Amino acid sequence: MEEVRKKTNMGWPEENALWWYTVIPEPQLSNKLEQLSHAKSYGDTDAITFQPCPNPEEKSQDRFVIKQWPFADGTWSFRAVFDGQSMLRVIVHTIHHLPPTPLNQGHAGHETADYVAATLPGRVQDALEVLLSDEGHPPDSTAVGEMLKNTIAKLDHDIGAALLALFPDSVALEGMTDEHIRNIINVGRPNSDVVLRCMRGTTALVSLVDPKRENIWVASLGDCAAVLGTRKTGGGWETRVLSEAHNGDNPVEVARVCAAHPGEAECVLHNRVLGAIAVTRALGDFSFKLPAIYTHRVLLNARPGFLVPAKVEEFTARNHTPPYMSGVPAITHVALGAEGAHDAFLILCSDGLTDVNEESRLQLNETLAPHWVDVVGKHYRAEDSGAAAAAKPPNLALALLRDAIGGDDIEKVSRHITVEMIMRWMDDTTVLVQRLL
Numbered sequence: 517m518e519e520v521r522k523k524t525n526m527g528w529p530e531e532n533a534l535w536w537y538t539v540i541p542e543p544q545l546s547n548k549l550e551q552l553s554h555a556k557s558y559g560d561t562d563a564i565t566f567q568p569c570p571n572p573e574e575k576s577q578d579r580f581v582i583k584q585w586p587f588a589d590g591t592w593s594f595r596a597v598f599d600g601q602s603m604l605r606v607i608v609h610t611i612h613h614l615p616p617t618p619l620n621q622g623h624a625g626h627e628t629a630d631y632v633a634a635t636l637p638g639r640v641q642d643a644l645e646v647l648l649s650d651e652g653h654p655p656d657s658t659a660v661g662e663m664l665k666n667t668i669a670k671l672d673h674d675i676g677a678a679l680l681a682l683f684p685d686s687v688a689l690e691g692m693t694d695e696h697i698r699n700i701i702n703v704g705r706p707n708s709d710v711v712l713r714c715m716r717g718t719t720a721l722v723s724l725v726d727p728k729r730e731n732i733w734v735a736s737l738g739d740c741a742a743v744l745g746t747r748k749t750g751g752g753w754e755t756r757v758l759s760e761a762h763n764g765d766n767p768v769e770v771a772r773v774c775a776a777h778p779g780e781a782e783c784v785l786h787n788r789v790l791g792a793i794a795v796t797r798a799l800g801d802f803s804f805k806l807p808a809i810y811t812h813r814v815l816l817n818a819r820p821g822f823l824v825p826a827k828v829e830e831f832t833a834r835n836h837t838p839p840y841m842s843g844v845p846a847i848t849h850v851a852l853g854a855e856g857a858h859d860a861f862l863i864l865c866s867d868g869l870t871d872v873n874e875e876s877r878l879q880l881n882e883t884l885a886p887h888w889v890d891v892v893g894k895h896y897r898a899e900d901s902g903a904a905a906a907a908k909p910p911n912l913a914l915a916l917l918r919d920a921i922g923g924d925d926i927e928k929v930s931r932h933i934t935v936e937m938i939m940r941w942m943d944d945t946t947v948l949v950q951r952l953l
Contacts, residue, residue: 524931526941537935539927546918552933555914558582561595561950562913566868568933569940577626578866578946579633579718585641587648590727594637597740597946599866600629600718625820627709628675628800629718636671640722643667657731661847664724664735672799672843676806678710679814686809694817702819711818714810717801720845721759721864729952730853732862734758735845737797739867741880744850745889747859747896755889757881758848758862762797764788769796773840782834789840792831797842805839808832852952859896860952861912863888868945872920891919892949912949920945 520539540548549555553564559582567576583594643663647655655663682700683689689697701711719738725731734742736759744756762769764787773796777783785791789804803811811832815822822828852860870884895910921942922928935941 522927524935526931526935526937535935535937537931539930540934542926545926545929545933549918549929549933550911550914553914553917555911557909557911559584560593560952561948562911563946563948564911564913564917565944565946566917567940567944568942569937571938571940574938574940576944576946577629578868578944579626579629580864580946580948581633581637582948583637583641585644587645587727589648589654592644592727593725593950594640594722595725595862595864595948595950596633596636596720596722597864597866597948598629598633598718598720599738599740599868599944599946600626600716625712625716627712628716631675631709631713632671632718632720632799636668636720636722639667639671640664640724644724654726657733657849657851660724660726660731661733661735661849664722664733665845665847668720668722668735668737668799669844675713675800676802679714679802679806679810682707682710683810683814686807689809689813692813694813697813697817698819701814701817708818711814712820713800714802714806715800715815715818715822717798719795719798719866721866722845723862723864723950725862725950725952728853730851732758732850732852732952734848734850736760736848737762737799737843737845738795739763739870741863741865741867741870741885742848743863743885743888745861745863745892745896746852747893749858753889753893755886756850757885758850760846761880762842762846763794764796765794766796772796777837777840780834780836783840785834790831790834792827793841795841797845799843801841803828803832804835804841805843807838808835811835858953861892861896862948862950862952863892863916864948864950865916866944866946868943869916869920869947871943872945887919888916891916896951912951913947916947916949917945 521536523534524537525534552568553566555564561582565576565578577600579598581596585592647663701707719740721740721742722735724733739761742758744758746754764770764784770784773784788794789796803815816825892912895912895915921932
């Protein structure tokens with residue numbers, strides 16, 4: 517089979533919304549997908565991070581971290597996914613009459629994701645070391661969960677506190693000239709970095725696994741997903757979702773935000789916080805956490821600035837009693853040993869993996885997560901697929917990505933990775949799959 521060029525409307529019926537793509541035969545197609553997704557294995561963890569749009573302005577803003585920490589009681593595993601995608605993209609598409617996309621759930625840039633990925637692992641490691649040494653015996657599951665929650669929340673607090681340290685008096689800030697403020701925040705580092713971390717934001721999904729692999733802790737803020745697959749003695753995979761979507765589609769989260777702001781009908785508008793951002797919990801994004809004056813006088817004076825400043829001014833007018841967004845993660849603990857699992861793996865992914873299939877992205881618990889577990893389960897042990905002698909075990913994260921963008925449908929997979937568009941046609945997608953047992 518030779519390469520064939522075709523046209524696609526990418527699901528949009530407009531006659532002028534047609535783009536070329538190339539149908540690639542196997543095995544070239546699999547090789548290209550592996551290359552574009554940066555598929556790699558790190559010990560017990562397979563990883564991919566994927567954004568096929570070739571436009572350098574559309575490069576992925578997902579980040580992931582894989583760490584192993586040796587302590588006296590053995591080696592702890594730390595895994596994390598951070599998603600700092602471009603907020604307000606849907607507004608730009610509307611302005612230019614481009615087709616609508618689901619890519620409007622992020623945080624305006626990569627700076628916070630970069631900072632958190634570089635900073636959070638060390639903070640968690642230090643806090644865990646203190647916890648292990650203070651206890652004198654293995655800490656209970658609640659203590660580890662509280663440590664993880666408090667460490668992540670403290671990092672978010674410190675991001676905002678750094679900005680408040682530059683402008684501690686909001687009354688004085690009101691009287692400062694724009695030029696004075698710009699000279700403070702835009703001329704050199706580190707002040708400009710402080711401001712950018714507050715302007716931008718990132719979701720966070722973090723897992724800890726103890727040395728005996730008997731316990732898993734997951735901390736989540738935002739709409740990444742953590743899914744545990746376990747196979748009991750006798751066969752059959754079980755699925756458990758260890759995260760929840762902290763966004764405007766979650767009625768529990770909406771109720772939480774509304775209860776904190778009684779009488780403010782627009783604190784959640786069109787399923788978005790202040791009518792602007794989908795996620796209800798994230799690190800950074802201090803436009804939704806600090807008094808409005810800090811957005812008006814500081815963040816809107818920053819360079820580089822917001823993508824669409826007028827839209828920021830619009831939602832900031834609804835900011836009356838901040839914070840509207842939380843930087844405190846939800847914590848889930850699972851005792852693997854107590855469940856007697858025969859085999860087990862943990863999937864951590866950004867919301868790109870759920871958004872590929874628009875029909876099922878809101879059905880994570882019911883349909884999507886069990887499907888992911890089935891896909892990984894088929895490849896989990898080489899002997900399960902009759903490939904015990906294979907020189908290279910399958911990359912489980914790559915198997916999930918391939919399934920999501922078309923599976924065995926060569927044309928569909930080819931379209932996802934070769935369509936000639938200058939704007940992204942799918943969300944940044946990062947997947948980690950850790951073999952636990």
